[in-house]
Amino acid sequence: MKNKILVVDDEAEIRKTIGLQLEGTDFDLIEATNGEEAIETLGRENLLEISVIICDIRMPKINGIEAIAYFQDNYAGIPIIVLTGYPDVKLAVGFMKGGVVDYLVKPVEKNELVAAVERAAQKGAAFGDPQPPR
Amino acid sequence: MTSQIESKHDYAAMSKAELIAELTRLREAPIARPIGYDPELAGMLSVAPDAIVAMGEDSRIRVFNPGAEKLFGHTAADMIGRPLDILMPDRFRAAHGEHVMRFQTSGEQSRLMTERSEIIGLRADGSEFPAEASVSKLPLGDETILTVMLHDVTERKLAEAELVAAKERAEQALIQAEKMAAIGTLASGIGHEINNPLYAVLGAAEAIRDGNDLSRSQEHARDIITYCRHIAEIIKNLSGYIRPADAHGLEPVNVNKAIQEAVSMAQLSLQLDDIEIDQRLEPVPDIAAKSEEVQQAFFNVIRNGLQATGRRGTLTIESGQRGESVSVRIRDTGPGIAEKDLAKIFDPFFTTKDPDEGEGLGLFVVQQIVKKYAGTIAFESEVGQGTLCTIEFPIRNMTEGTR
Numbered sequence: 001m002k003n004k005i006l007v008v009d010d011e012a013e014i015r016k017t018i019g020l021q022l023e024g025t026d027f028d029l030i031e032a033t034n035g036e037e038a039i040e041t042l043g044r045e046n047l048l049e050i051s052v053i054i055c056d057i058r059m060p061k062i063n064g065i066e067a068i069a070y071f072q073d074n075y076a077g078i079p080i081i082v083l084t085g086y087p088d089v090k091l092a093v094g095f096m097k098g099g100v101v102d103y104l105v106k107p108v109e110k111n112e113l114v115a116a117v118e119r120a121a122q123k124g125a126a127f128g129d130p131q132p133p134r
Numbered sequence: 135m136t137s138q139i140e141s142k143h144d145y146a147a148m149s150k151a152e153l154i155a156e157l158t159r160l161r162e163a164p165i166a167r168p169i170g171y172d173p174e175l176a177g178m179l180s181v182a183p184d185a186i187v188a189m190g191e192d193s194r195i196r197v198f199n200p201g202a203e204k205l206f207g208h209t210a211a212d213m214i215g216r217p218l219d220i221l222m223p224d225r226f227r228a229a230h231g232e233h234v235m236r237f238q239t240s241g242e243q244s245r246l247m248t249e250r251s252e253i254i255g256l257r258a259d260g261s262e263f264p265a266e267a268s269v270s271k272l273p274l275g276d277e278t279i280l281t282v283m284l285h286d287v288t289e290r291k292l293a294e295a296e297l298v299a300a301k302e303r304a305e306q307a308l309i310q311a312e313k314m315a316a317i318g319t320l321a322s323g324i325g326h327e328i329n330n331p332l333y334a335v336l337g338a339a340e341a342i343r344d345g346n347d348l349s350r351s352q353e354h355a356r357d358i359i360t361y362c363r364h365i366a367e368i369i370k371n372l373s374g375y376i377r378p379a380d381a382h383g384l385e386p387v388n389v390n391k392a393i394q395e396a397v398s399m400a401q402l403s404l405q406l407d408d409i410e411i412d413q414r415l416e417p418v419p420d421i422a423a424k425s426e427e428v429q430q431a432f433f434n435v436i437r438n439g440l441q442a443t444g445r446r447g448t449l450t451i452e453s454g455q456r457g458e459s460v461s462v463r464i465r466d467t468g469p470g471i472a473e474k475d476l477a478k479i480f481d482p483f484f485t486t487k488d489p490d491e492g493e494g495l496g497l498f499v500v501q502q503i504v505k506k507y508a509g510t511i512a513f514e515s516e517v518g519q520g521t522l523c524t525i526e527f528p529i530r531n532m533t534e535g536t537r
Binding site for chain 2 (some may be wrong): 011013014016017018020021023024058060085086087090104106107108109110118
């Protein structure tokens with residue numbers, strides 16, 4: 001059963017807020033504070049349990065752009081939602097073309113986030129199980 | 135003035151060569167009569183459009199031509215025999231005496247007086263005017279006559295002053311325009327910085343709305359207060375920068391505070407993934423300046439340093455007092471500046487960045503601001519060795535504060 005969401009954001013208040021907004025859904029959160037930690041976490045977790053990755057862009061060490069490229073190369077089956085403070089159309093279009101399922105700009109309301117996560121989770125389920133890293 | 139002096143020749147009709155020959159003849163003539171009474175020269179002087187005043191070694195006026203009558207508003211009859219320095223305001227008389235002495239004893243035959251100092255003439259009605267003047271020696275017999283030619287440059291001075299003022303306005307406008315461009319790039323960074331706590335406020339408020347646990351609601355409310363303070367802090371840091379520069383005059387500026395604000399702005403406008411900013415700020419006296427301009431100068435240099443550093447590296451900012459100046463050193467670990475580019479870094483529109491990263495006005499504006507407050511700026515760099523920028527501002531009065 002897929003019910004975990006990996007939240008990648010360097011700001012504790014943002015991870016906490018995502019947690020609050022997803023309270024009452026069936027999803028459990030696992031957290032990473034940057035791209036590097038996210039990659040490590042994915043290496044540890046049971047990939048079959050991970051429904052969605054919610055990823056920030058501006059982060060230390062490995063930033064969102066690099067991390068997302070890595071997820072797409074290595075965990076192609078896990079849907080990715082970008083959740084960022086940058087309302088950058090060029091960046092958004094690039095991500096969407098690259099296969100990211102949603103590009104949300106903070107502040108995003110609870111209903112919107114929940115809907116986006118559920119949409120993404122369905123997509124992931126339809127796509128099938130993620131492949132382990134090559 | 136020439137009514138009592140008859141000219142034997144019509145000098146106005148003579149060629150230049152003829153006039154030179156005539157002057158040579160006059161100069162070599164074994165005569166000792168004062169120039170003011172020389173009918174030939176007087177004729178020449180009467181047709182000159184400029185004011186011509188000649189004096190003997192006793193500093194008394196011998197010649198006062200119609201041009202001088204018109205310019206000064208005195209008649210030649212009144213002026214002949216009077217000391218020359220009555221044609222200038224009191225405050226210049228002592229210095230004038232010295233200049234005359236020095237010129238009389240020097241080997242020079244003529245000199246443009248304005249090269250040394252501004253000449254101010256005094257009219258009969260007491261009004262003053264700026265003049266351009268040249269002085270020449272003419273030996274006549276045992277005596278050396280000094281001939282001064284003057285013309286009124288009031289209009290030219292006014293035009294020059296207007297030009298200087300226009301230049302200052304244009305520079306000010308450029309500083310402001312560059313600042314607005316920098317604000318443009320800041321905007322997305324500000325958006326990010328404010329959207330984060332705003333999102334947290336939203337999430338906490340939704341949790342209060344949807345929850346029914348009082349103690350949890352109170353915790354969310356406390357979080358909201360924290361996030362709001364964070365937003366207020368961000369806005370406070372920016373408000374000084376966004377004020378138009380000419381809205382107020384000089385103020386005591388703490389350079390360290392300007393640096394810290396510039397750093398926060400740079401952090402907002404760039405993606406600083408892994409650049410360490412090492413601030414080693416010693417307490418320094420205030421300088422007299424406009425704080426947002428000083429902040430803008432540091433912001434531009436810091437932004438350049440960060441952009442040069444790329445994804446990973448260190449930007450070191452040191453401040454301290456060096457003698458009568460506040461000295462700031464900003465060093466990056468970027469690729470350095472090629473020698474051929476180093477000479478051009480202050481040129482407007484010179485840039486090595488991508489077009490969307492900057493239009494090449496950053497350091498030009500920094501230099502304008504630093505010069506405006508009598509400071510200095512210098513860059514040292516070598517390819518592969520990073521870049522060091524040193525900015526110094528003089529400590530002026532109005533400097534009681536420290537830190």
